[in-house]
Amino acid sequence: MGRGDDHILLGLIDIRKVFSRRTIDEVTALDGINLDVYEQDFVTIIGSNGAGKSTLLNVIAGIYPPERGGKVCVADQDITNMPEYKHAAYAGRVYQNPSEGTAAKLTIEENMAMALLRGQSRGLRAAINKRRRELFRSALSPLGLGLEDRLSAYAATLSGGQRQSLALVMATISKPAILLLDEHIATLDPRTAETVLELTDMIVKRERMTTIMVTHNMDIALRYGNRLIMMHQGKILVNMGEEEKKKLTIADLVAAFERAAGEEFKDDSIMLSQR
Amino acid sequence: MIQSILLSSISEGLLFGFVTIGVYITFRVLAFPDLTVDGSFVTGGSVAAVMIATGHNPFLATVAALIAGLIAGTITAALNTAFRINALLSGILMMVGLYSVNLRVMHGANIPLIRSITIFESVAHFCSIRRSSVLIIYTLVVLAAMFFLALNWFLRTEVGLALRASGDNEQMVRGLGSDTNKNVVLGCAISNGLVALAGSLVAQSQGFCDVNMGIGMIVMGLAAVIIGEGVLHPRGIAKILFACFVGTFLYRLFITIALRLGLAPGDLKLITATLVVIVLAVPYVKKRLRGEWVPPAARM
Ligand SMILES: Nc1ncnc2c1ncn2[C@@H]1O[C@H](COP(=O)(O)OP(=O)(O)OP(=O)(O)O)[C@@H](O)[C@H]1O
Numbered sequence: 001m002g003r004g005d006d007h008i009l010l011g012l013i014d015i016r017k018v019f020s021r022r023t024i025d026e027v028t029a030l031d032g033i034n035l036d037v038y039e040q041d042f043v044t045i046i047g048s049n050g051a052g053k054s055t056l057l058n059v060i061a062g063i064y065p066p067e068r069g070g071k072v073c074v075a076d077q078d079i080t081n082m083p084e085y086k087h088a089a090y091a092g093r094v095y096q097n098p099s100e101g102t103a104a105k106l107t108i109e110e111n112m113a114m115a116l117l118r119g120q121s122r123g124l125r126a127a128i129n130k131r132r133r134e135l136f137r138s139a140l141s142p143l144g145l146g147l148e149d150r151l152s153a154y155a156a157t158l159s160g161g162q163r164q165s166l167a168l169v170m171a172t173i174s175k176p177a178i179l180l181l182d183e184h185i186a187t188l189d190p191r192t193a194e195t196v197l198e199l200t201d202m203i204v205k206r207e208r209m210t211t212i213m214v215t216h217n218m219d220i221a222l223r224y225g226n227r228l229i230m231m232h233q234g235k236i237l238v239n240m241g242e243e244e245k246k247k248l249t250i251a252d253l254v255a256a257f258e259r260a261a262g263e264e265f266k267d268d269s270i271m272l273s274q275r
Numbered sequence: 276m277i278q279s280i281l282l283s284s285i286s287e288g289l290l291f292g293f294v295t296i297g298v299y300i301t302f303r304v305l306a307f308p309d310l311t312v313d314g315s316f317v318t319g320g321s322v323a324a325v326m327i328a329t330g331h332n333p334f335l336a337t338v339a340a341l342i343a344g345l346i347a348g349t350i351t352a353a354l355n356t357a358f359r360i361n362a363l364l365s366g367i368l369m370m371v372g373l374y375s376v377n378l379r380v381m382h383g384a385n386i387p388l389i390r391s392i393t394i395f396e397s398v399a400h401f402c403s404i405r406r407s408s409v410l411i412i413y414t415l416v417v418l419a420a421m422f423f424l425a426l427n428w429f430l431r432t433e434v435g436l437a438l439r440a441s442g443d444n445e446q447m448v449r450g451l452g453s454d455t456n457k458n459v460v461l462g463c464a465i466s467n468g469l470v471a472l473a474g475s476l477v478a479q480s481q482g483f484c485d486v487n488m489g490i491g492m493i494v495m496g497l498a499a500v501i502i503g504e505g506v507l508h509p510r511g512i513a514k515i516l517f518a519c520f521v522g523t524f525l526y527r528l529f530i531t532i533a534l535r536l537g538l539a540p541g542d543l544k545l546i547t548a549t550l551v552v553i554v555l556a557v558p559y560v561k562k563r564l565r566g567e568w569v570p571p572a573a574r575m
């Protein structure tokens with residue numbers, strides 16, 4: 001199914017997540033998710049507000065564990081109950097808001113140095129040296145934003161698009177097994193969003209990264225990636241593979257949703273964001 | 276007269292500069308408002324004083340004071356990270372608890388060090404000269420330079436960088452695979468280690484340790500951080516560390532001058548408070564007078 005060999009890289013088994021259990025605010029954010037992601041898959045996830053997309057990514061990133069019985073496996077290793085900082089070795093992440101993925105009061109090169117050591121033990125060596133600086137420059141220059149010449153600028157001084165591009169490079173520079181993108185272009189203006197999206201695609205292809213990208217935009221979900229998942233009320237309603245996805249149109253998607261959910265498709269936010 | 280004011284301000288700037296750096300590390304670097312300081316300062320003083328009074332090597336006593344501070348900071352951070360107790364409360368609990376600990380350590384409220392061999396007597400003896408305020412300053416300069424270099428190096432290492440990043444964007448740091456709890460513990464430990472070191476040096480230079488000598492340390496540290504930043508606008512670790520010493524020196528200078536002008540020691544707290552208000556308010560008022568827009572007040 002994947003573009004590479006047919007190894008399951010990420011396995012999600014019966015993932016459930018209930019918030020505020022036994023209160024009147026109880027929400028079942030994830031309701032029995034089973035998903036196999038193969039090496040080099042690029043999965044796009046769409047779904048209405050509150051469908052559970054972010055919760056799913058949070059579980060994969062280890063921010064909180066799923067309910068008992070659920071399992072998160074990466075490359076056949078069970079990482080379900082590892083603390084969040086250990087999950088980082090497996091998954092890089094770009095958040096919705098540029099300020100979440102970068103540290104404002106650190107310089108670009110300090111941010112990069114933090115990212116470079118993902119999943120490695122940090123020691124008493126200098127965090128930044130000549131060799132690493134070269135590495136940062138060569139990682140940043142393909143962005144075409146000139147960040148490679150501003151290594152000692154504070155992240156706070158960058159624009160949203162620049163900061164999000166930096167976050168993208170930071171999420172991928174140490175080549176974690178999985179790249180998680182949670183509406184990472186949602187806060188950017190349309191032109192910048194398009195640029196960052198192109199950069200994402202370029203980096204994912206170049207590094208052959210296994211990627212999960214949440215988006216609110218059906219058009220983007222159709223244009224990018226080799227698989228498409230639609231979530232609704234904590235469940236995966238539609239799970240399309242490579243062949244199906246190739247010929248897919250927005251109308252097909254709406255029809256597939258209605259068939260699966262047994263209700264009319266009425267998510268304005270998704271319909272509105274098609275071009 | 277001016278010379279004596281300057282000398283005493285320089286020596287106090289160096290002594291209390293360690294407190295300021297400690298406060299800087301918790302409040303500014305870690306964004307962890309740690310109030311342990313008022314307690315750990317005396318802990319350092321009392322551990323060193325007891326050891327020195329019982330005839331131990333003063334350098335060993337000073338190192339022991341530093342270690343006591345490291346432990347106090349570790350406990351404060353552990354209260355916060357392991358038991359999720361609010362940072363402010365963790366510090367307050369430790370500050371209060373340490374007060375009793377300090378009384379126990381000293382078997383009383385006060386230990387005189389008049390006839391004991393402190394590091395200053397040791398250095399004087401080694402150089403075959405008499406203890407003097409200039410000698411104390413030289414000794415403190417050497418100590419300050421050592422810690423300045425050590426911190427300037429450490430905060431640039433991989434571990435130091437992760438520590439700095441933890442106070443800036445905790446979520447990101449965990450997302451990049453660094454245990455922010457560990458970083459907070461390390462930072463609080465170093466901070467209180469420095470504060471306790473200052474306490475031990477102050478006790479040795481003034482010739483006694485008193486259980487109440489830590490009162491107001493946190494306010495002094497904050498004031499000095501703010502003055503240092505306000506005057507030097509430091510950028511980069513070395514300059515920030517330097518600004519901590521400069522801020523402390525200026526703070527002590529103001530206080531000394533105020534006292535010489537005839538204000539009573541009891542007025543010092545009001546002077547400190549006024550000083551901080553002025554340093555904080557001046558940039559705002561300046562901006563407003565220039566017609567610049569200023570963001571709404573921050574609450575944390
Ligand atoms: N930390 C939390 N505490 C309580 N409830 C939560 C929490 N996080 C998410 N929820 C609830 O879980 C459900 C799923 O939320 P989630 O953020 O995963 O949705 P989403 O698909 O990402 O939506 P959106 O498109 O709006 O980002 C929602 O009903 C939300 O209110």
Ligand SMILES: [Mg+2]
Nearest residue numbers: 053054055182
């Ligand atoms: Mg979301």
